[in-house]
Amino acid sequence: MKVSELLNICDNIAPFSSAESWDNTGLIVGDESEKVNGILISLDCASETVDEAVQKGANVIISHHPVIFPSVNTVTEKFVGRVIRKLIKNDINLIVMHTNLDHQPDGVSHMIADKLGFLNTNILLPVSGEFKKIRINIPENDKEKLKSHLAENKVGSVGEYSNCFFEYPVAGQFKPNENANPHIGSADVFEEVEEYIVEGIFEEKHQHQVIQALIDIHPYEEPAYDILNLENQSKMGLGVTFDYDGSLESLVELIQTKAGTPVVNVVKGNKEKIQKAAVIGGSGMSYAEAAFNSGIDVLITGDVKYHEAYDAKLLNRNIIDAGHYIEVLMVEGLSRLLQDQTDVNIFETEVNTNPFQ
Template identity: 55%
Template structure:
């Protein structure tokens, strides 16, 4: 398997196009034409992480946090330059899956929840989708071949966990070709009546050029009749997860500490109510707290909580568990499992701690 092939498979698991505009994801250091010897999943790429990959004879590190964020003026033995140099020296490829992985239903927040023992999660803050519906007229005789070609080659027909989705219904069509037309059916200047079907497919609006191109490629008519309609529908991706549980704030805090093997950073105890629904936003999630609590959660688990954010949360009756940004280290095993499940490649989870507070 080449790096390019691995990259394409990772893109299916967590599309890099789902990354935030400010983010820096994808192949940060490496060669798309190189062969993959194995993968190491990590939260961060440090010198020690590279040594671990070398020891295991792995030439791909898939990290959550991007090594390169801001503009680099030089690459030398200072700062992250020494890490970049070591990656290149040992032909190790570095791929970052950051906010694109955060936004998936089985992404980082789900991986954290799973390690806490809660596998049945739902997206906490679901994204509004840019969905379109294609409606295209096709003759009865050409319907099945056209439908098959569109589903096999165009980026459409996917709804959640289902593929090859389409709808169809019969209609009557009519047209009159002019003198310059070159009709597949009928004669110039004569009104033609045709038994047709309307085929309907849903697709991501970002793929509109691909879809239209394939209509003209596979439709037998010189001028296909089709409509593209915008749909107000949520995407199957978003930020954070939620899950149902019956516990107390103190018991949940102790459970987290038991899993991560250290005390949590801070606890905002705003009330003594029972905990029935928990929200998790890995990393720094307090800027989404207002929206998160509107989804009915009783406590938010996140990191990097500032004093005034905690003060406002307590004033508003919102329980917060600040487990630290490094809580995301639980994603190392989760990403390993996700890759192993979907890609035929040897994968290891890093055993190196990159916690800067240790």
């Protein structure tokens, strides 16, 4: 398997196009044409992580946190430059799966909940508005060919179903001008034709491909079509929720026992029993308002600032600051996802990159 093939597998697990615009994901250092000898999965790519990859015979590291952000403009022995230089010297490829992995229903937040013993999770803050619908007028004899071609170009896929279309007959009319070359009728002659409307949905990111596919296959010189914005909620989003029956204190104890990482701080905003908990891996306090508006009783996240905690207390909200490093649980979770799709040796990092230890 080449690095390019591994990238495709990673993209199927967590599409890189779903990453935040500010993020830096995909192949960060390396060569897509190289053969993959082994994969090391880590939360961070530190200098020690590269040494570990070399020792284990893995020439690909897949990390959650990017080592390169746009603010990095030099590669020297200072700062992250020494990590990049070590990667290149040892011919190690680095792939990053960051916010794209965060946004998946079985992504980082789910992996944390799973480790705590809660496999049945739901997306906390679903993504909306990422789907569009295309509506096309086409002669009846051409509609099956159109649907088949559109299905090959990302139209009509809904969850576990493909080739999902709606169609219904309509009456169309047009008059080609003298320079036209009409599929039906003649120049300067008014035409009334029996047509069909074909409708299908697609992801917004594929719009250019969908339009080009329509133009390529449609028999008309000037296809009549509309593209409509939809507010459907997808299966993707940020964070997950799970049902819990117990006290805040018992949940804190569970996290420390199951996750193997210490809880940093706890905000006890009320004395009510916890029934619905939410996890946002990494730094999730900027989403706290939306999270609690969804009906949760406690938010488990990391990097909680003093004033954020103070405000949560005033609002009677329970917050568990499990630390950013709790995301290290993605190592085991991503390893399981990859093992189902490749026979290459996969190693889980043994290097502790927690900067607070």
